Amino acid sequence: DQQVKQNSPSLSVQEGRISILNCDYTNSMFDYFLWYKKYPAEGPTFLISISSIKDKNEDGRFTVFLNKSAKHLSLHIVPSQPGDSAVYFCAASALGTASKLTFGTGTRLQVTL
Amino acid sequence: ETGVTQTPRHLVMGMTNKKSLKCEQHLGHNAMYWYKQSAKKPLELMFVYSLEERVENNSVPSRFSPECPNSSHLFLHLHTLQPEDSALYLCASSQVSVTTNEKLFFGSGTQLSVL
Numbered sequence: 404d405q406q407v408k409q410n411s412p413s414l415s416v417q418e419g420r421i422s423i424l425n426c427d428y429t430n431s432m433f434d435y436f437l438w439y440k441k442y443p444a445e446g447p448t449f450l451i452s453i454s455s456i457k458d459k460n461e462d463g464r465f466t467v468f469l470n471k472s473a474k475h476l477s478l479h480i481v482p483s484q485p486g487d488s489a490v491y492f493c494a495a496s497a498l499g500t501a502s503k504l505t506f507g508t509g510t511r512l513q514v515t516l
Numbered sequence: 517e518t519g520v521t522q523t524p525r526h527l528v529m530g531m532t533n534k535k536s537l538k539c540e541q542h543l544g545h546n547a548m549y550w551y552k553q554s555a556k557k558p559l560e561l562m563f564v565y566s567l568e569e570r571v572e573n574n575s576v577p578s579r580f581s582p583e584c585p586n587s588s589h590l591f592l593h594l595h596t597l598q599p600e601d602s603a604l605y606l607c608a609s610s611q612v613s614v615t616t617n618e619k620l621f622f623g624s625g626t627q628l629s630v631l
Contacts, residue, residue, distance in 0.1 A: 405558065412556075435617045446520070446606050446622030447559075454617060492559065501610035501618035502547065502566055506559040 406430045407495050409507035416514055422480040424510050426493030429474065433495040433505075438467060438478050441490045441509070450491070451478070483514045519543065522607050522623035530631055531597060537626045539590040539607030547612045548590040549620065550582060553604040565590065566612055597630045604628070 434455035439447035493507040547566040565584040581593040608620040
């Protein structure tokens with residue numbers, strides 16, 4: 404049973420527009436959520452995180468929103484740039500422990516000119 | 517060097533071969549991990565060494581054998597693999613903490629093909 408789900412395997416967005424990547428989770432014990440970005444032939448790199456005590460966290464062009472009642476989080480990228488084209492993984496854990504991170508299957512974002 | 521480095525980047529091996537993947541972290545972290553990434557599947561945790569204690573995923577076949585000689589180095593020894601073991605193998609490290617949320621730092625991975 405997949406506890407972290409990214410239901411959209413791919414997303415295409417025009418440069419300058421907003422990209423919204425979604426993630427749903429089923430385990431109500433999850434209290435720490437992260438987004439990772441992965442380019443081909445490279446390992447995932449940490450992008451942004453949010454703790455369950457917040458409902459929004461912002462870092463430059465990247466904002467993560469958390470809706471605990473819906474068990475849903477989303478990553479907003481504004482404005483989208485061609486260099487944002489990558490696979491984005493959502494991950495979640497309980498008690499903020501990296502050893503217990505559960506990952507989604509990823510969403511491939513393509514930012515077009 | 518900085519970060520987490522993995523060698524080799526690519527590996528092709530036969531089912532009867534024995535090979536090892538190597539990982540080194542230069543971040544001063546106290547936990548290291550092996551993950552497997554197969555196409556269209558979530559990253560799958562294989563092994564964790566945390567504060568010198570090994571934690572393993574019981575679903576990992578015995579043909580995968582980890583070794584962690586110290587907090588900076590991690591190996592994954594491979595023997596008699598199957599074609600379905602072909603995947604990207606990622607090493608990661610983190611700093612175990614009771615006061616802050618932890619995050620993983622990944623290496624670039626070893627793309628393994630088993631023929």
